[in-house]
Amino acid sequence: MxxxxxxxxxxxxxxASPGVAQQPKPDSVEACYSIGKLIMPxxxxxxxxxxxxMPDGRIAACFHHGQVxxxxxxxxxWQIFAExxxxxxxxxxxxxxxxLVMQRPELTRLRDxxxxxxxxxxxxxxxxxxxxxxxxxxxxxPVRAPDGKLIVSLNLASQGDTVFKEVRGEFSSIGVPRxxxxxxxxxxxxxxxxxxxxxxxxxxxxxxxxxxxNAEPWACGFRSPDGIGFDARGNLLVDDNQGDWRGSxxxxxxxxxxxxxxxxxxxxxxxxxxxVPLEVPVEDLDRLRTPAAVWxxxxxxxxxxxxIVQIPKSNAWGPFAGQTIVGEMNSPKILRVLMExxxxxxxxxxxxxxxxxxxxxxxxxxxFVDDVLYVGRTHLSWAGGEGIGTVVPTGKVPFDILDMNxxxxxxxxxxxxxxxxxxxxxxxxxxxxxxxxxxxxxGSPQTDKDAxxxxxxxxxxxxxxxxxxxxxxxxxHVYEFRLDKLKSVDGRSLLNPRIAYTVxxxxx
Amino acid sequence: xxxxxxxxxLAWSQKSPESRKGKTAVAKPKTVQxxxxxxxxxxxxxxxxxxxxxxxxxxxxxxxxxxxxxFVLVKPGQREAIVNASLQLADQGPAxxxxxxxxxxxxxxxxxxxxxxxxxxxxxxxxxxxxxxxCTFPGHGLIMYGAAxxxxxxxxxxxxxxxxxxxAQTFVAGGGRRPFVQRIFMPDCGPAAIAIALPGEWxxxxxxxxxxxxxxxxxxxxxxxKNWAGSGRDLPVPGGKPVWSEAGxxxxxxxxxxxxxxxxxxxxxxxxxQGLPTFRYTxxxxxxxxxxxxxxxxxxxxxxGSRQASVLPVAGVPTQGEEGEWHWFGNKxxxxxxxxxxxxx
Numbered sequence: 001m002x003x004x005x006x007x008x009x010x011x012x013x014x015x016a017s018p019g020v021a022q023q024p025k026p027d028s029v030e031a032c033y034s035i036g037k038l039i040m041p042x043x044x045x046x047x048x049x050x051x052x053x054m055p056d057g058r059i060a061a062c063f064h065h066g067q068v069x070x071x072x073x074x075x076x077x078w079q080i081f082a083e084x085x086x087x088x089x090x091x092x093x094x095x096x097x098x099x100l101v102m103q104r105p106e107l108t109r110l111r112d113x114x115x116x117x118x119x120x121x122x123x124x125x126x127x128x129x130x131x132x133x134x135x136x137x138x139x140x141x142p143v144r145a146p147d148g149k150l151i152v153s154l155n156l157a158s159q160g161d162t163v164f165k166e167v168r169g170e171f172s173s174i175g176v177p178r179x180x181x182x183x184x185x186x187x188x189x190x191x192x193x194x195x196x197x198x199x200x201x202x203x204x205x206x207x208x209x210x211x212x213x214n215a216e217p218w219a220c221g222f223r224s225p226d227g228i229g230f231d232a233r234g235n236l237l238v239d240d241n242q243g244d245w246r247g248s249x250x251x252x253x254x255x256x257x258x259x260x261x262x263x264x265x266x267x268x269x270x271x272x273x274x275x276v277p278l279e280v281p282v283e284d285l286d287r288l289r290t291p292a293a294v295w296x297x298x299x300x301x302x303x304x305x306x307x308i309v310q311i312p313k314s315n316a317w318g319p320f321a322g323q324t325i326v327g328e329m330n331s332p333k334i335l336r337v338l339m340e341x342x343x344x345x346x347x348x349x350x351x352x353x354x355x356x357x358x359x360x361x362x363x364x365x366x367x368f369v370d371d372v373l374y375v376g377r378t379h380l381s382w383a384g385g386e387g388i389g390t391v392v393p394t395g396k397v398p399f400d401i402l403d404m405n406x407x408x409x410x411x412x413x414x415x416x417x418x419x420x421x422x423x424x425x426x427x428x429x430x431x432x433x434x435x436x437x438x439x440x441x442x443g444s445p446q447t448d449k450d451a452x453x454x455x456x457x458x459x460x461x462x463x464x465x466x467x468x469x470x471x472x473x474x475x476x477h478v479y480e481f482r483l484d485k486l487k488s489v490d491g492r493s494l495l496n497p498r499i500a501y502t503v504x505x506x507x508x
Numbered sequence: 509x510x511x512x513x514x515x516x517x518l519a520w521s522q523k524s525p526e527s528r529k530g531k532t533a534v535a536k537p538k539t540v541q542x543x544x545x546x547x548x549x550x551x552x553x554x555x556x557x558x559x560x561x562x563x564x565x566x567x568x569x570x571x572x573x574x575x576x577x578x579f580v581l582v583k584p585g586q587r588e589a590i591v592n593a594s595l596q597l598a599d600q601g602p603a604x605x606x607x608x609x610x611x612x613x614x615x616x617x618x619x620x621x622x623x624x625x626x627x628x629x630x631x632x633x634x635x636x637x638x639x640x641x642x643c644t645f646p647g648h649g650l651i652m653y654g655a656a657x658x659x660x661x662x663x664x665x666x667x668x669x670x671x672x673x674x675x676a677q678t679f680v681a682g683g684g685r686r687p688f689v690q691r692i693f694m695p696d697c698g699p700a701a702i703a704i705a706l707p708g709e710w711x712x713x714x715x716x717x718x719x720x721x722x723x724x725x726x727x728x729x730x731x732x733x734k735n736w737a738g739s740g741r742d743l744p745v746p747g748g749k750p751v752w753s754e755a756g757x758x759x760x761x762x763x764x765x766x767x768x769x770x771x772x773x774x775x776x777x778x779x780x781x782q783g784l785p786t787f788r789y790t791x792x793x794x795x796x797x798x799x800x801x802x803x804x805x806x807x808x809x810x811x812x813g814s815r816q817a818s819v820l821p822v823a824g825v826p827t828q829g830e831e832g833e834w835h836w837f838g839n840k841x842x843x844x845x846x847x848x849x850x851x852x853x
Contacts, residue, residue, distance in 0.1 A: 043683055045736065065679065065736055066690060084682070086691035087740060103691065105700035105716060108777065123777040124716075131699035131717070135741035160574050161741050166698040168717040194574075299598055303647075330647050331595075361650065381547035381739045383647030 130199020203265025247436025
């Protein structure tokens with residue numbers, strides 16, 4: 001197994017630690033990850049819209065009131081690089097003198113042309129998208145694709161308000177004429193949809209050429225796509241927030257020309273037939289869409305997922321190196337997503353990576369520098385937090401679920417430590433399966449819920465992998481296992497015992 | 509506005525009219541109006557009352573972002589405990605309207621959807637103290653809280669540790685520095701607006717969507733408190749009325765011919781020199797640079813330049829302001845410099 005070489009030093013550590021026989025306890029998050037914080041720059045509201053590593057190990061961050069600051073971990077000082085940006089919610093460092101920022105009205109290249117360490121040139125790289133003035137039209141990104149191009153995403157507008165008298169870009173009057181946005185908002189506000197797209201590419205993911213600024217609308221159907229990232233296989237991943245047409249928060253593997261469920265943005269498809277998206281029968285939309293690869297069950301997993309990044313392939317991160325992680329606004333945690341492709345369809349599981357009050361809520365942006373994970377928090381007047389935290393692995397590997405794969409008859413779990421010899425009792429492997437409804441309402445209850453029917457548990461020879469055979473499958477259900485009672489051979493319980501796998505396809 | 513909203517709906521929840529009539533002089537309750545507003549805020553974030561006071565608390569959810577809120581008054585020092593208890597409710601939350609069962613809770617309102625109201629009539633505790641009030645909707649209580657000062661004098665707002673830190677803050681963009689450039693939504697402008705604090709007392713609003721100056725005002729720069737504290741819905745407030753504003757949507761300059769048709773514009777960004785912006789844009793594909801400044805006489809200037817064409821003011825751009833007629837007067841040195849002057853001076 002390819003992970004063995006990475007795991008080896010950690011196995012030794014784990015075995016060396018004395019086991020506790022009764023009352024299994026999980027490792028504490030703090031024993032495995034040292035969580036600290038940065039002193040923030042004075043005069044800057046410490047809400048972090050973006051974080052990225054500089055080539056020399058410094059960290060660039062953009063903030064709610066429009067500053068870009070650069071933190072030097074050597075002397076723990078901040079330097080303000082740029083100011084006056086409009087709600088920047090993403091940052092990508094090109095080099096020490098050139099930083100890209102996605103601010104509300106445009107994708108901007110910030111350059112220091114005279115070498116004094118401060119930006120003096122604010123260059124519009126791409127502003128070819130619409131702005132209605134609605135407060136909810138956030139803009140996220142950029143992240144760099146494997147081909148060097150940039151990916152950004154554009155939030156829909158919210159029914160919480162109308163649009164400005166003056167807008168930028170073409171206005172779509174499909175369903176509700178523009179005039180009524182001003183004269184009869186109280187009345188028509190109810191008809192525009194909870195989240196709406198009245199100017200171009202709202203609800204889209206867009207690919208931008210960093211040299212020319214030429215943009216290619218890439219995929220649509222998004223609502224509030226705060227998190228964009230690539231996994232180790234080069235898949236473009238975008239997450240989205242629970243709400244209308246989002247039964248729970250979701251993560252998508254995004255392909256060119258795909259449609260990912262929220263219908264408002266369909267009006268900007270070049271071949272759209274002019275129908276009012278909200279009047280298209282749900283069954284038609286359902287056929288048109290690519291469902292999420294991973295549901296984040298609302299409540300216990302994520303209510304508002306954020307940035308998606310890969311854990312570096314460095315020994316420091318032990319067995320988790322190369323896995324994909326996602327931030328979350330409403331609870332103090334970072335999640336992992338474990339994905340696989342079955343019959344050409346991506347699907348997978350989500351499980352906490354770490355949840356601890358020390359980490360704090362509002363985990364919005366994530367950036368690795370060497371073996372330090374920087375965690376930027378925000379709230380933007382919703383639930384969340386402030387400031388920048390640091391996470392450094394201590395070298396102690398928790399007893400955790402390392403991976404979860406679907407098999408023709410059930411699931412295969414892989415763990416970071418050997419299991420207790422009595423782990424093959426079915427009661428230890430319980431959980432529930434359920435689905436979420438695809439509809440225009442805000443969120444969805446867990447629907448068609450039932451207990452997971454476990455037939456047989458087979459522990460692998462390595463004692464770290466387990467085949468769980470199920471009685472029956474229901475596709476398009478989340479299989480949420482609660483492995484609280486499982487313990488390792490050295491008497492620990494799982495640090496993160498709940499895991500939720502979204503089943504789209506079952507392998508033959 | 510707040511009063512008008514509440515006046516028709518006073519709910520005498522505990523005392524009937526008869527019982528009031530029966531006693532000789534039933535004092536009217538002390539009334540406080542508390543709104544739930546955008547940005548997870550109680551407005552006001554605190555109030556004072558006497559121990560044992562007969563109190564009517566009128567609540568209205570005026571949050572435009574469609575959030576549910578409640579009002580839960582708790583015993584001194586119990587804010588964090590109740591917020592945490594509400595977060596633990598998980599699946600049971602909705603059935604309990606997100607109010608955790610606890611002896612530390614003195615009173616709880618209904619869970620209010622947007623535009624809904626509730627009234628609570630209660631006898632305030634006889635024990636003097638600072639009684640926190642919280643919204644226990646999941647996640648909100650972390651920042652959405654306030655303080656009832658019962659028989660305790662309130663400290664100055666900025667020094668009050670019992671209210672959210674944001675409740676006492678005001679933000680002038682740039683912190684009062686000049687010159688300063690801030691991109692932010694602005695009133696009477698397209699959504700890609702740029703506010704500029706010029707030297708002295710001048711300020712300008714430039715529209716990056718249309719590549720033109722929209723208006724100029726004197727005084728404080730912009731108070732962005734509400735825009736930044738909330739979800740971005742409330743517009744910043746310029747520190748003065750426009751002295752000059754561009755009427756209509758006519759573009760102010762032309763290339764080559766003063767009566768040429770309006771050009772097609774494309775915004776390219778700006779550079780900063782000593783903090784002053786030079787906007788860069790193309791007109792029908794021709795690069796133009798426009799620098800805002802204040803000259804030695806204290807007047808606002810706009811300097812236009814292009815290496816590829818001569819820049820001219822468009823014929824007959826109407827300009828007007830509230831303090832008499834303000835006009836841009838041109839002089840041709842290198843390119844075009846327009847200076848804002850009062851016409852009747």
